[in-house]
Amino acid sequence: MKYEDYTIDNFLMDDFFIHWVKYPNENNRHFWEKWLGQHPEKREIVMQAVMIISSVHYQSKTVMDDRRYVEAFENILKADNESDLKKTEKKGKRRAFNFPWRGIAAGVMILFCLGISYKLIINPSKVDLSEGSTVTMIKRVNPAGRKSILTLSDGTRIFLNSGSEISYSSDFSDSLRLVSLKGEAFFEVQKEKRPFVVETGQTKIKVLGTTFNVNQKQNGALTVALVTGKVLINDQKGNEMQLEPSEMMVRGEDGAFHKTGFDPLTLTGWKDKILVFRENSFVEVKEKIENWFGVTLLLEGNIDANMTYSGTYKEESLENVLRGMLFTSGLAYEIEDKMVTIKNTK
Incomplete structure (x- = not known):
């Protein structure tokens, strides 16, 4: 079956998909980012699967002895042979319902090997995402030479530059939309009642609906360039500044804020x-x-x-x-x- 035909149950039982969610690396991250870009209609169901898998506590080490491994594999073959035999016996008669034994056996084997709770997978709607449970966080890292565009659950779009990373919750709270940034990103924030806050180091940028560019340098310098709307910037030292369109906040290595203008092409041309x-x-x-x-x-x-x-x-x-x-x-x-x-x- 192709990934584009997958249901949520298929994603929950796909070891490559699970490995991307729990143990992301450059290879699987690149594949799924590209695939989601080609199949945006699958984004919602993928995010549901990500939330469920992220909430499951996997065993840190899963060991299956040789005897149990052979038994599991033999059960798969046995179920497959029985299914073929039933098909032969029913030949010429009215078509009977063929239960997907092989798929179930394979799924059970994957669940067993990965230590997934059966109840959580069969009843994903009952997964407890309340306070005290595992928080589902999404982290995107762009190495040098790669840029990407993200669309958040509220409709906000983020252009993430090379050599940058961003993390956020798959579902924001009822009162706040918070993302954490290292590096550079351009934000097109969806306007709504909940404030949108970008946290970069010890500085917070608060907006309601606007477009702006944030660039945090490795030496501690920071620039926030506002294209439309308004932003309020403050840090733990008590510095605070509000920006109007075409204004830019510059924080030097010493931590002091000052305001200046900027050339939009120079500051934000990278996203285009x-x-x-x-x-x-x-x-x-x-x-x-x-x-x-x-x-x-x-x-x-x-x-x-x-x-x-x-x-x-x-x-x-x-x-x-x-x-x-x-x-x-x-x-x-x-x-x-x-x-x-x-x-x-x-």
Whole structure:
């Protein structure tokens, strides 16, 4: 059966799906993100399955001795053979109801191996998600070179940049919509009564319905650029600032807030796959290229530390960006897999 034909019961018994929910890694995360993008009509049922699986307490180590493993496998074969025999006996007669023995045996084996509670799977509506039970949290991590778009349960859209991660509850509470961010993201918040709060480090950004960009640097610096609506920003030190459209809050490494304007293309062009350089130093250019394309950039020879570069590229390849950047500089480049070497040929 194809995943697009799966019911919630099928997802609950699929070991690859369960492994993605409980033990996500780069491979299974990439597959399911791509699959959900191609089948948005399945998102609701997938989220239901995710909530149920996340609420089940799996055994930390599951061990099946050889005897029990062989018995389970023999039961599957036996049920399959009995089903085939019944089909032969009924041949020529009125078609009888064929019970899916093999599917059930396989499902039971998977449940046994993974230590899942039978009652929780057969009666998913009875899973206790009240206070004190396991909270279902979703975490998305984008490595360098990858961007993604998320749609939350309230309809809010989040553009997550490369080298960034975000976490949130699959279902928000009745009074608050809270997400935690590391890195950079652009938010299109669905307007409603519940406030939407972005938590980044010790700083909180509170909105009701607006579009804005948040960029938290590894050195502690933070920028919040407001496109539409209003936002209120505060931190644990008591700093507070409200932004109007086209205003940006900048927090330096010292933790102090100040307000300034911003160029929308430079700050938010990334979400539309536009790579922008504005009088960037070579160090800044290097950092942007590495994060944008997921490569490592090495420098050979003497390169002017005061050199700056400006340019705009929309959905361009790494080679075209390097060619444009180095055309008049006298520098050359070599690309080998994920390694880029820039040399001074003069």
